[in-house]
Amino acid sequence: MLTEPDKIEQLSFEIITRELKRDITGPAAPLVKRIIHTTADFEYAEITEILGGAIERGMGAIRSGCRIYCDTKMIQAGVNKERLGRYGSEIYTCVSDDDVIREAAARGVTRSIVGIEKAARDRNTKIFAIGNAPTALMTLKELIDKGETSPELVIGVPVGFVGAAESKEAIRDAGAPCIITRGRKGGSTVAVAIVNALIYMIK
Amino acid sequence: MLTEPDKIEQLSFEIITRELKRDITGPAAPLVKRIIHTTADFEYAEITEILGGAIERGMGAIRSGCRIYCDTKMIQAGVNKERLGRYGSEIYTCVSDDDVIREAAARGVTRSIVGIEKAARDRNTKIFAIGNAPTALMTLKELIDKGETSPELVIGVPVGFVGAAESKEAIRDAGAPCIITRGRKGGSTVAVAIVNALIYMIK
Numbered sequence: 001m002l003t004e005p006d007k008i009e010q011l012s013f014e015i016i017t018r019e020l021k022r023d024i025t026g027p028a029a030p031l032v033k034r035i036i037h038t039t040a041d042f043e044y045a046e047i048t049e050i051l052g053g054a055i056e057r058g059m060g061a062i063r064s065g066c067r068i069y070c071d072t073k074m075i076q077a078g079v080n081k082e083r084l085g086r087y088g089s090e091i092y093t094c095v096s097d098d099d100v101i102r103e104a105a106a107r108g109v110t111r112s113i114v115g116i117e118k119a120a121r122d123r124n125t126k127i128f129a130i131g132n133a134p135t136a137l138m139t140l141k142e143l144i145d146k147g148e149t150s151p152e153l154v155i156g157v158p159v160g161f162v163g164a165a166e167s168k169e170a171i172r173d174a175g176a177p178c179i180i181t182r183g184r185k186g187g188s189t190v191a192v193a194i195v196n197a198l199i200y201m202i203k
Numbered sequence: 204m205l206t207e208p209d210k211i212e213q214l215s216f217e218i219i220t221r222e223l224k225r226d227i228t229g230p231a232a233p234l235v236k237r238i239i240h241t242t243a244d245f246e247y248a249e250i251t252e253i254l255g256g257a258i259e260r261g262m263g264a265i266r267s268g269c270r271i272y273c274d275t276k277m278i279q280a281g282v283n284k285e286r287l288g289r290y291g292s293e294i295y296t297c298v299s300d301d302d303v304i305r306e307a308a309a310r311g312v313t314r315s316i317v318g319i320e321k322a323a324r325d326r327n328t329k330i331f332a333i334g335n336a337p338t339a340l341m342t343l344k345e346l347i348d349k350g351e352t353s354p355e356l357v358i359g360v361p362v363g364f365v366g367a368a369e370s371k372e373a374i375r376d377a378g379a380p381c382i383i384t385r386g387r388k389g390g391s392t393v394a395v396a397i398v399n400a401l402i403y404m405i406k
Contacts, residue, residue: 184243
């Protein structure tokens with residue numbers, strides 16, 4: 001049994017390239033293949049959309065040192081923080097911050113909404129990675145429309161049966177560079193795959 | 204847009220139940236539906252296998268207070284630790300422990316292997332949740348075969364193209380109660396869905 005992580009990953013990507021029904025070229029290729037590597041689900045080749053120069057803008061922001069907001073602790077746990085730190089970038093969430101919990105309770109809205117509002121006020125947060133909460137993505141779309149934040153990249157990949165697909169269609173129309181997975185599929189592991197793919201593409 | 208988490212989850216499970224091509228009955232139903240809720244992928248209804256009274260054994264272990272070993276920090280981040288704590292149970296990983304890193308380097312094996320060996324020596328670790336490393340699952344199978352550990356439940360859901368499917372077939376044959384996803388699919392979010400489903404099924 002192959003036990004060296006680098007060789008396993010290389011062989012995995014070879015298998016994915018061979019089994020993909022269509023050619024994916026340019027910087028989209030390593031990104032989409034990493035999503036498939038993470039999910040073993042080739043449907044992501046059909047539903048992943050990359051708009052507005054999202055890959056270049058995202059890589060640029062990471063390379064320049066920025067904060068990446070994510071909506072779950074799972075995303076934060078999965079991203080390669082050591083590599084991110086080499087560029088002076090970091091990933092954070094604030095859905096469990098005391099002030100966010102208090103404000104959400106007081107206003108009767110979700111912590112996801114209050115969390116994204118707080119993140120949008122932070123000028124150094126250039127990338128948003130949303131893998132769970134459609135409400136977070138809808139709120140982000142409103143904040144972009146109002147000109148209250150203008151992210152370099154929105155990773156919009158909430159998974160689910162209620163509101164997820166609609167929230168991804170909404171963020172497409174916000175005009176910010178974005179990477180989305182149309183329809184129901186997505187999730188924390190997909191968000192992690194996208195962020196890590198961007199990091200690994202930086203020379 | 205629906206924003207209350209409980210209502211969103213309830214509606215999601217109703218949609219899943221309606222769209223499932225076959226009836227799933229008994230305690231398997233909430234477990235398989237939670238995996239689909241997490242992935243939006245109905246294929247999990249076909250590939251999820253629950254063997255040896257795995258659900259009852261897993262719930263019993265959690266209810267009695269036990270340690271759950273997992274092979275990624277993403278799994279640890281995603282599990283409902285507050286609810287787990289109510290039963291005196293906890294979830295941990297040790298792949299980043301200094302002694303594990305040192306030993307893996309010295310022996311030239313993966314940290315996943317050394318991590319699972321360390322976990323197997325801990326008598327209070329009754330559940331193993333493996334979402335990433337086929338080598339961890341293969342090593343666990345060997346340790347069970349040798350009688351060095353006898354878990355109440357093995358959650359064997361590594362995702363991937365190299366060794367993942369084989370490792371899940373191997374753990375099936377170890378004879379321990381197990382929940383697996385046959386073939387390539389699985390991952391950290393699937394492991395989290397299974398652990399959380401067990402927790403939520405406890406009255």
